[in-house]
Amino acid sequence: MKPAPFCYHAPASVAEAISLLRDLRDEDAKVLAGGQSLMPMVNMRLARPAHLVDINGIDDLAHISCPDDGGLAIGALTRQRRLERSAEVARRAPLLAEALPLIGDRLVRSRGTIGGSLAHADPTAELPVVAVALDAEIGVVGPQGARPVPSSQFFVSVLTTAVEVDELLVEVRLPPATPGEGYAFVELARQHGAFAIVAVAASVALDDGHIREARIALGGVAPIPVRAWEAEEALRGQPFIPETLARAAEMTAAATDPMPDVHGSPEYRRAMAAVHTRRALQLAGDRATSTGGAAGA
Amino acid sequence: MPNGLPIMPMPVAMRVDGHLYERAVEPRRLLCDYIRQDLGLTGTHVGCEHGICGACTVIVNGEAVKSCLMLAVQARGADVQTVEALAQNGQLHPLQEAFAEHHALQCGFCTPGMLMAALTFLNENSDPTDEQIKLGMDGNLCRCTGYYNIVDAIRAAARMMRV
């Protein structure tokens, strides 16, 4: 099908975009970034926005900057493909680097943006899980100015985030990785390039064969990406052995609340959450270097 | 209904296969439809219209993209390459030669997109492994060939293009 008619706007700056979005706030305006989620819906007329505000002409939204603290600040419009090929991303955010190639296909990632993926908030998308696992801070700008939103408060529900209709997601800020920490992103998908049925991001930091700290975030098991806080707590100080990981994985799965869909029942998703949590923890721990010795990944 | 003006056709200039075109284009016109219907360049195919099949792949400013997920107005000022400019002076491009040689097409519906995706892929990686070819071509579906011949053709084209 073809899109229904709409008004097209191409602001050249964030300020111009915000003033447009404010003027159009009661008129069903949609931000257009890479278009890889929005355009299929517009083509099929599942979405019929009256206005499209195309942010692709805003140059200062497409940066990858490396603050001195060792973290990363990524402009919302940065293409997924560019991130995937960035040496800085590989070095400073290995979890993000591992998740990126699992998104769609090469052509989709050439247009798709990091901001679009987070703003779209598909419950089975990869990048929201990464953001929640890494405690990312999401930079949002609106008529009242800029406000940072912690990833734990960013995702509200299926396809719904803390970004208001007159606001723009402008930047994704990742805190520095802990030296020696290991990361893993694993997912179960029906086929290469498909959205995940269950996706798990994990990090493990080891001290002398014991888990100093672990983080677990899951996608596909709830309306929004979730952290497995209880399992993380239970892992602290435990020996890094398969039994410990299996127990944490069961605990993680038991705490999920999956929705049924054509790709899997809640029971299936919960079972797969356990399997993939265990695998992600194992892989992350295998990649961690015990501290007390050399720092750095 | 929106009362702003930009719902009306707006002037768009872009270069397609080396020619500069200046047309008034409705904002909702997809890039693939602009190429096929407004410019009459029907070498680019349209399959699914929602980003799954890759038949509509063209190269915009050096990047292969699915042209059904881009508006024509978004390509204003851009340099667009379609399958129609691959052959030069009646000479097939090495990729086209290799596709013919290796039976990498049957009905040919996916081929324009395959060729454009392959071209950008080989620009990034001139000596790929089969596994890399499969990953690099993961945005393009073929319902006829079973893909083996397509991988063979791209491997062969890479060899021809290296010399």
Ligand SMILES: Cc1cc2nc3c(=O)[nH]c(=O)nc-3n(C[C@H](O)[C@H](O)[C@H](O)COP(=O)(O)OP(=O)(O)OC[C@H]3O[C@@H](n4cnc5c(N)ncnc54)[C@H](O)[C@@H]3O)c2cc1C
């Ligand atoms: C064939 C195919 C397969 C795919 N497979 C996957 C997959 O496996 N995993 C996956 O995660 N994704 C997948 N996607 C989606 C892809 O990752 C998209 O790139 C992403 O979801 C949206 O990013 P975008 O830049 O294209 O955003 P758009 O499509 O332009 O926008 C998406 C939504 O976010 C809003 N938005 C975008 N940017 C901003 C901003 N800066 N501020 C405020 N709101 C904004 C838009 O208004 C819209 O509602 C697939 C897409 C296709 C076509």
Ligand code: FES
């Ligand atoms: S027609 Fe564009 S991807 Fe299928």
Ligand code: FES
């Ligand atoms: S040759 Fe028929 S779809 Fe590929």
